[in-house]
Structures are given as C-alpha cells and as structure tokens.
C-alpha cells in the first residue's frame with residue numbers, strides 16, 4: 001500500500017485532455033509546519049479532485065480528516081482531537097515552473113505549478129492545521145495542574161488549597177497596569 005502514502009497527484013492526462021483527476025491516500029504519524037510537529041493518532045486520510053476550468057486554470061478541491069494530539073490547556077495531557085477540513089484553491093499551469101508558487105493579484109488568488117506531478121502535502125497540511133481548534137480540554141471539568149507543586153489534580157490530591165480568588169483580583173484584571 002506504499003502508493004497510498006505518496007501525497008501527490010499526477011495531472012499529465014488532465015493537462016492534455018481536460019476533465020477531472022482524482023486521488024486519495026493517507027498521511028502517517030504527523031503533519032509538520034517548519035519545526036513544529038502535529039502528531040496524529042493513526043493516519044489522516046485525504047482525497048482531492050482537480051478539474052479543468054478552461055485555459056490553463058484548474059480547480060483543486062479536497063478534504064483531509066484525522067485525529068491530532070493536542071495538549072489539554074489545563075493539565076497538558078496529549079488529547080486526541082478530531083479534525084475534518086475542506087479546501088479549495090485555484091491552480092494555474094505555467095509550463096517549466098519549478099515547485100508551486102502562490103500568487104495574489106487584487107482579489108485573484110491562485111497557485112502556479114509547472115510540473116504535472118503535483119505535491120499535495122502543503123495543501124493538506126495548511127487545511128488540516130488551520131482547522132485545528134486553538135485549545136482543547138482532555139475532559140469537561142479537567143482539574144488541571146496544581147499551581148503550587150505541579151501535580152496533576154485529576155490523578156492525585158496533593159492537599160494544596162485550590163486557589164481562592166483574591167477580592168481584588170477582578171479589579172487587577174480590569175486594570176492590568178496597576
């Protein structure tokens with residue numbers, strides 16, 4: 001099943017004859033943005049279609065779905081978080097161009113590509129990571145880490161007092177410069 005792990009679509013036939021090209025597959029282990037790793041539970045699956053819309057323009061649409069581990073915002077536990085993202089982009093074929101280049105002219109946005117073998121991973125990554133929530137909780141009512149000793153209060157009762165809000169705390173939040 002190695003072919004399914006290649007996140008590419010070959011558009012040679014589409015470029016010649018028009019119509020629609022389709023591909024599907026999986027991304028294993030993680031998505032990467034620079035040095036930042038977004039670890040997956042199992043595999044993320046994806047599928048795309050690229051359709052000729054006249055001239056040298058093509059419409060890319062697809063979806064990517066998987067479960068990513070995000071840290072619980074209170075206790076930092078890796079928490080499986082389902083993500084299902086859809087994406088659509090205009091593509092423009094420019095023969096001989098190396099790689100994929102993003103163009104933005106007025107309201108017109110498109111990606112130029114010059115090789116029939118198009119790498120989809122950047123599109124899949126952008127769609128997936130953009131769809132992730134900002135923060136997650138491992139469960140409703142996660143008790144978080146103790147601010148005194150750092151213990152996971154879901155697992156142990158370290159005996160430290162839960163913080164009682166200082167009466168002036170609300171005022172302090174209102175006027176952070178004080």
Ligand SMILES: [Zn+2]
Pocket residue numbers: 072073074075076077137138139142143144
């Ligand atoms: Zn938690």
Ligand SMILES: [Zn+2]
Pocket residue numbers: 146147148149150151158159160
């Ligand atoms: Zn404690």
